[in-house]
Amino acid sequence: MSCCLIKRFLCCAVLFFDAAIAPAQNTEAKAPPVIDVHVHAMDGNFPGVAPMCPNTSKFTASDPKEKEEPFGWVKEPCTPALYPSAPGEYMKDVLAEMERLNVTAVVFGDPKSAQKWKDSAPTRVIPGTSFQSGMAPGQRVALEELRKDFTNGGFKVMGEIGLQYEGISPSDPSVDAYFALAEELDIPVAVHMGTGGSGRANVTMPKFRGSMGNPLLFEELLARHPKLRVQVMHAGYPMIEEMLTLLQANSHVYVDVAGLIWSYPIKEVNRYIERLVDGGFEDRVMFGTDQLLWPKLMAYSISIIQNADYLTPQQKRDILYNNAARFLRIDNTQGK
Ligand SMILES: [Zn+2]
Numbered sequence: 001m002s003c004c005l006i007k008r009f010l011c012c013a014v015l016f017f018d019a020a021i022a023p024a025q026n027t028e029a030k031a032p033p034v035i036d037v038h039v040h041a042m043d044g045n046f047p048g049v050a051p052m053c054p055n056t057s058k059f060t061a062s063d064p065k066e067k068e069e070p071f072g073w074v075k076e077p078c079t080p081a082l083y084p085s086a087p088g089e090y091m092k093d094v095l096a097e098m099e100r101l102n103v104t105a106v107v108f109g110d111p112k113s114a115q116k117w118k119d120s121a122p123t124r125v126i127p128g129t130s131f132q133s134g135m136a137p138g139q140r141v142a143l144e145e146l147r148k149d150f151t152n153g154g155f156k157v158m159g160e161i162g163l164q165y166e167g168i169s170p171s172d173p174s175v176d177a178y179f180a181l182a183e184e185l186d187i188p189v190a191v192h193m194g195t196g197g198s199g200r201a202n203v204t205m206p207k208f209r210g211s212m213g214n215p216l217l218f219e220e221l222l223a224r225h226p227k228l229r230v231q232v233m234h235a236g237y238p239m240i241e242e243m244l245t246l247l248q249a250n251s252h253v254y255v256d257v258a259g260l261i262w263s264y265p266i267k268e269v270n271r272y273i274e275r276l277v278d279g280g281f282e283d284r285v286m287f288g289t290d291q292l293l294w295p296k297l298m299a300y301s302i303s304i305i306q307n308a309d310y311l312t313p314q315q316k317r318d319i320l321y322n323n324a325a326r327f328l329r330i331d332n333t334q335g336k
Contacts, residue, residue, distance in 0.1 A: 031102040032317065034302060035324035038160070038190070038233060038258035038288030041109025041117050041127075043091040046084055052294055053078035054262035055269065059199030072199025073263075082294035093295035095121045101299060105291070106328070108160045108190070110134025111149055118154070126328065128157035128190065131178045137207070138166055143177055150185050156328065158182045159190025160233060164212040165205060171220035183225040188327060190231040191218075194239065195259050214239055215246040222250050231286070231327065234259045237272060244279045254327045255281075257319075258288030261301050273319075274310045282315050286324040 059072040085093045098105060098121065106126045107117045111134075114127040129149055131141045149155045158178070163170055170179075170191050182189045194213040201208040215236035222228060235255035236243040246253055255276065261269055276285050289301045305316055325331070 031100075032321070034101060034103045034287060034320045035328070035330075036098075036103050036105040036258075036289050036291065036298060037231060037256050037286045037324050037328075039094075039105040039107045039291040040160075041107045041113035042292060043113065043116065046087075046090075046293055049084040049293055051081035051083045052297075053081055054297070054300055055264065055266040057265050062200065062203065068200070068203045070200055070204040080296070080300065082296050082300060084293045085295055090293070090295070091117060091120060094291060094298070095124065097295050097298050098124050101302065103298060104330075106157050106159075106190070108133070108157070111153060111155070114155070115153075126156050126330070127154060128159045129155050130158050130161045130190075131175070132162060133160075140175075140178075143181060146178065147181060147185070150181075150187050156187065157190050157231070158187050159231065160192055161189060162192040164192055164194075164196060165208050167207045167209040167212055169212055169217040171217055171224075176221075176224065179221055179225055179228060183228045186227070186229075188229040188231060190233055190256075192233045193217075194232075194234040194237040195263065198263065215243045218246055218253070219249065222252070228252060229327065230254070231256055233288070234290075235272065235276065235285070237264070238268075240272060240275050243276070244281070247276075247279070247281045247284060254284045254286055254323065256286045256288035259290035261289070261304055262297060266304070269304065270308060270310065273305075273308065277311065277315060282318055283323055283326075285319050286327060287320045 053073070053076065056073040057076060058074045060074050062068040062072070104124050104126065106128050107114050108128040108130070111129050114129055118125045118127045131146055133141065135141060150158070161170070163172065163175065168175070179189060193215055196208050196213070197205050201210070213236060215232055218230060222230070230253045232243065232253060232255045235257055237260040243255065257273060260272065273285065287302070287305060289297050291297055302320065305311065305319055308316070311319070
């Protein structure tokens with residue numbers, strides 16, 4: 001969701017806040033390891049970005065007769081407000097947070113941007129790129145170009161794939177060759193499904209379709225590619241019944257809770273995660289942030305899992321680390 005989110009915050013974020021950032025957490029030298037499966041390779045300057053209020057309590061209606069703001073989050077005081085980095089400091093700040101919190105992250109972007117993050121923190125960054133990365137909406141990276149990224153370039157995940165912003169289903173034949181490539185190379189794919197537009201997709205994203213975030217749209221694709229491993233980004237929020245149906249139907253499907261974990265009302269976030277776990281899929285829920293502009297978002301989002309009274313300590317560890325380690329087939333000697 002990166003480009004749209006950024007645009008939104010660059011042009012509009014005027015959120016009210018009345019408190020400083022929450023006290024740091026996980027400050028011990030050996031914080032238990034965490035994998036964030038959904039980070040974006042940003043490193044620009046974002047002048048004018050205001051602090052962000054996570055888990056805003058509601059979305060507001062707008063009137064097409066008036067000037068409509070590009071996001072629908074209600075303006076309200078919050079604790080903590082999350083602050084953007086100083087110009088030019090973003091990547092450094094996020095990598096420092098990852099070190100402090102013992103986080104390894106899948107970082108998505110065009111090959112050059114993602115590689116820059118990998119070069120800056122080789123042991124903490126797992127690079128990802130997709131057939132849309134760095135391209136204008138609707139344009140595609142050449143198939144053979146992408147093949148090189150995954151065979152010689154060291155890229156490990158094909159994502160973020162944001163077809164929903166183009167109003168396209170993941171099963172659309174026009175992108176099938178890319179998913180076939182991922183299956184052939186045994187590379188997991190990470191596809192944006194569900195959230196988007198923050199209550200105002202109609203204002204800012206004319207091609208976005210909520211219906212194209214239906215997790216069941218994967219079914220035909222998965223039937224064509226039975227070995228494909230899928231990360232449903234944003235856990236298909238808010239279509240919990242369809243998400244559970246897909247998880248029941250296909251054991252190669254995992255979800256991440258990125259984005260939704262901080263951009264919807266907290267009671268709803270916890271209810272959604274609890275449904276996934278109560279449905280029996282505690283082994284397939286992965287932690288993620290959709291980390292974009294605010295370095296403290298990672299600590300904030302981890303705290304939501306850590307403070308979830310409906311999760312056992314083992315379920316928290318599985319969501320924060322073990323499930324992603326299994327999905328990504330990375331060394332799991334740190335996990336328990
Ligand atoms: Zn997304």
